[in-house]
Amino acid sequence: MSMMLRVELLVMAIAFICVVFRTVNRKKLLLKYSLVWLLISLGLLVISVFPQIVMHLTELTGVETPSNLIFLFAIIALAVLTFSLTVIVSKQSVRIKNLTQLLSIYHYLDGEHAGAQAKDEIAENSGKENGK
Amino acid sequence: MGKNMPQGLKVLLIIPAFNEAKNIRSVVAAVREYAGRTADYQLDYIVINDGSTDATAQICTENKIPSIMLVHNLGIGGAVQTGYLFAAMRQYDIAVQFDGDGQHDIRSLDKLIAPILSGEADFTVGSRFLEGTSHFQSTRLRRVGIRFLSQMIRITAGIRILDTTSGYRAASRRVLEIFAKNYPEDYPEPESLVALSMEGVRVREVQVNMFERMQGVSSISAWRSVYYMLKVSLAIVCAGFQRRKSQCQ
Numbered sequence: 001m002s003m004m005l006r007v008e009l010l011v012m013a014i015a016f017i018c019v020v021f022r023t024v025n026r027k028k029l030l031l032k033y034s035l036v037w038l039l040i041s042l043g044l045l046v047i048s049v050f051p052q053i054v055m056h057l058t059e060l061t062g063v064e065t066p067s068n069l070i071f072l073f074a075i076i077a078l079a080v081l082t083f084s085l086t087v088i089v090s091k092q093s094v095r096i097k098n099l100t101q102l103l104s105i106y107h108y109l110d111g112e113h114a115g116a117q118a119k120d121e122i123a124e125n126s127g128k129e130n131g132k
Numbered sequence: 133m134g135k136n137m138p139q140g141l142k143v144l145l146i147i148p149a150f151n152e153a154k155n156i157r158s159v160v161a162a163v164r165e166y167a168g169r170t171a172d173y174q175l176d177y178i179v180i181n182d183g184s185t186d187a188t189a190q191i192c193t194e195n196k197i198p199s200i201m202l203v204h205n206l207g208i209g210g211a212v213q214t215g216y217l218f219a220a221m222r223q224y225d226i227a228v229q230f231d232g233d234g235q236h237d238i239r240s241l242d243k244l245i246a247p248i249l250s251g252e253a254d255f256t257v258g259s260r261f262l263e264g265t266s267h268f269q270s271t272r273l274r275r276v277g278i279r280f281l282s283q284m285i286r287i288t289a290g291i292r293i294l295d296t297t298s299g300y301r302a303a304s305r306r307v308l309e310i311f312a313k314n315y316p317e318d319y320p321e322p323e324s325l326v327a328l329s330m331e332g333v334r335v336r337e338v339q340v341n342m343f344e345r346m347q348g349v350s351s352i353s354a355w356r357s358v359y360y361m362l363k364v365s366l367a368i369v370c371a372g373f374q375r376r377k378s379q380c381q
Contacts, residue, residue: 025370032318
């Protein structure tokens with residue numbers, strides 16, 4: 001790997017780590033979801049410092065060229081990320097549905113309660129009138 | 133929940149509880165007894181039932197214990213934040229976190245809130261380690277972990293706290309409003325300290341008494357503690373990169 005490329009990768013990795021930290025500190029990203037991005041940046045950092053790892057793995061896995069290997073890993077990483085996102089979204093959907101249902105039920109019960117109170121007041125007042 | 137004192141100071145005890153059916157009655161009984169004796173301030177308490185799957189909810193209703201039943205389990209961070217939100221809405225002057233498992237001694241409450249009442253600090257942490265006179269014992273691993281976190285926080289946030297994982301803490305109105313808006317989810321005790329230092333909040337550690345866990349099992353297993361340790365360390369480092377606001381009166 002050329003020195004130029006390695007420096008570029010190193011700079012990108014460090015820059016991305018800073019972006020992740022900033023986004024977490026601005027409360028736009030939860031720390032537990034930032035972990036995977038930090039892991040990927042770390043991997044990039046390691047590869048830029050030790051590119052021999054990529055060459056070694058290419059031989060080991062029987063992939064034709066190192067770039068193919070990197071693309072493969074990148075695609076796997078993105079697929080895993082997207083899959084876990086759909087799992088997270090599913091859990092959130094269920095929770096939102098639960099909240100919607102409960103809120104609506106409480107609204108109804110509140111309305112019923114208010115309606116019952118109004119009825120009581122009307123009964124009281126009409127009772128007083130009749131008593132006169 | 134307490135006598136009505138229009139001019140008086142209002143203190144709220146936030147009691148998070150997850151599956152504490154065995155302990156919650158005695159915990160609340162101790163609090164009620166103590167509340168009956170305090171004259172300097174009005175002591176209220178609210179149990180936050182974090183989606184318990186045992187009889188906790190039933191016991192609270194049967195014994196007329198003021199409690200907020202969370203619709204979903206949110207974890208200790210979310211549950212405690214609910215308490216802070218409630219305190220902010222009801223305009224309490226001081227909010228105190230008090231464990232629902234009986235580990236905290238209510239009799240240490242006056243010591244805990246004294247620095248806030250005197251205006252010395254905005255946030256106090258009840259510590260087991262300050263004077264080494266507590267009955268509390270912990271596993272070796274936990275003690276090493278706690279000391280490690282303490283060092284990390286000292287380096288990144290400049291705050292010297294020995295008992296960083298203590299859940300016995302008191303917050304002034306300013307701090308409880310901060311927490312009502314933002315509070316960490318997992319293992320929030322160390323992270324929240326860093327967040328406070330970034331806001332320029334004065335934090336003080338106070339020696340308090342704690343007991344052994346009465347009944348039931350601690351919610352964190354050995355492996356999960358390792359995961360939490362890493363995550364919290366990362367959170368501390370990350371939060372340390374923020375620009376710190378200077379301490380103000």
